[in-house]
Amino acid sequence: MSESPGPLPDERRAQVVELLRRRGVVRVGDLATELDVSVITIRRDIALLSSQGLIRRVRGGAVLRGGPVADTLAGGETEDAPAPQTGPVAAGAERPQVTIGMVVPSLNYYWPDVIRGVREAAAAAGARVVLRGASYRAADERHHLSRLIESAGMDGLLVAPTTTGEDGQALVRWLQEADMPMVLIERTAASGPYHEAMESVVSDHALGAGMAVRHLVELGHRRIGLITTIQSPTGPHVRQGWRQACEEFGLPLADMLDVSTVDQLDPEWPKALENVIDQCVASETTALLVHSDPEAINLVERCQERGIRVPDDLAIVAYDDEVAELCDPPLTAVRPPKMAIGRAAFGLLAARLADPDPERPTHRVVVEPTLIVRSSSVS
Template structure:
């Protein structure tokens, strides 16, 4: 009997070559992905990233690394010199969703000869003001592109800090208004409500009348998706008895598998034939649970994902709403540049439409 040979641990040079190859292919590498792919610890990957940064071959960011753009590479604009005017960027992470936004804003910054100082916070961060203050005071940036938490009193405190700092700023994938007159802060967002409305209309065109919604409890996007879903249900005449709504905990939460089971239980019991699920990993988990029970996707249950980060990799490939991540990044820097040039211009709030990408996981209602 033959056995599989034991996997050889990659040499340091092989690990670093893998990192650089991934940067060339993807434009970003994540510590968790490289650790899993190579079978090494996250500490080892971070050590390799630190060495490559010292060699000037990449730039460390929260959760991973991004490439150093050089003159003439892939036709990109030359990287701005270290003395160039800098803008500060604060995003929740580079583990999911945000790399696409960051690539867009970095490309736009290069077009304007601006240097980007990138920092990460966390969805669990209760107060981003210290990080913003360090960007403004220590890193010497001229303006800020920020994705802070905007819920609750801490969110209001961040909005007040931004206004009172006098630092030109643009919110990205976030919106905020100041009391008492609801004065809006400058922002660029994906129109997530429109994306959800498009998704429900797609399902309705396939004959679905019972369309459920599953949201990520931890995501600030969920509120807008829910608004679009409810608007579509009203437009299409779906009654409250014909759809249901669930909030799923984070995927690392021990309650997550139970919620996925409950979602499929509820869909089957209520005759629900289609689900809109945010985001891709949650949608994949629902599809897997349905198929494990012998349900056909899309024959018995159509599933449409919101985010389209990895939806196309699953089997069946998931129909998904794709937010315009790179375009949001481009537009945010463009707004900031215009604000820097004209501090007295009116506040602009930009909403960019997402796309519906139809794949294999949605289909007509089963008639027999």
């Protein structure tokens, strides 16, 4: 919508307060239409007026300080239904449906189980999920998020954004300024003068990598290498856990193979794979933690072609457990709790929506992965 020629910001906010005095409760979508501005502009106006103590934010709109407070997720006023000026939703009346936007970087590998977890929790709560798949690019993610935020009926967001590089950092700043309840999934981010964190639900990938190292140490391995892919946002966390566990067991990191390479879809992968195996042989590495499954499966196949026995000569643990069991031999793997992550992310966002207090502290949830032992690490 065009915001020109329209009232100046102070005049527009004064109109918002006046409308609240007359109606008791106002909805974001109605205000955006009446004042001929975008939904995000109205959300920012409401946030500012709330910080000044003039009004109180509720899910989908605002009320005057000291006036009726919406019952939020339990059935109060939203942008989807007219807001009564007094009292809760009448007994037997249909409660408005919460609508959640969800943006993930892929609809294929890894994310389908996360999506299922979100949808399972949303269905139990009677909520609706609007899903968008991006492409691991900040510009693409921002495009989808902008459209969702501008939707008048959107109550909150679940998002797995790019957070690294200049584009990722700019996206994080934009998200923090959006004034939309949101929870990051499998991502953490912080910015601002005090390094304020955003709400998030993540797998403890560092702990998962540590589980893999402990398993291999118990089997007698002392040269435990690590293979990760360059562009994966999970790789740094896996590396952190691998290094910490190696140090815990007194394994000399200087002697350990640590390779960050292209993934198996890259044209340079066959060459990179040969180089990895050559380095394993040269460094006398006897075990590898590999992120992720496709790279680990390719590694096993090429080792067999070169006469390197798995697990007798080289034990392998994959990270992700998407298709690890289909390898020959089946791969021992660290399994992130993908469906549990989805359920927890929806639950955290629902809790945020149900609490109209703008001073509610930030919550960050960490969920533990599991190690599934198969025959790629034990004979």
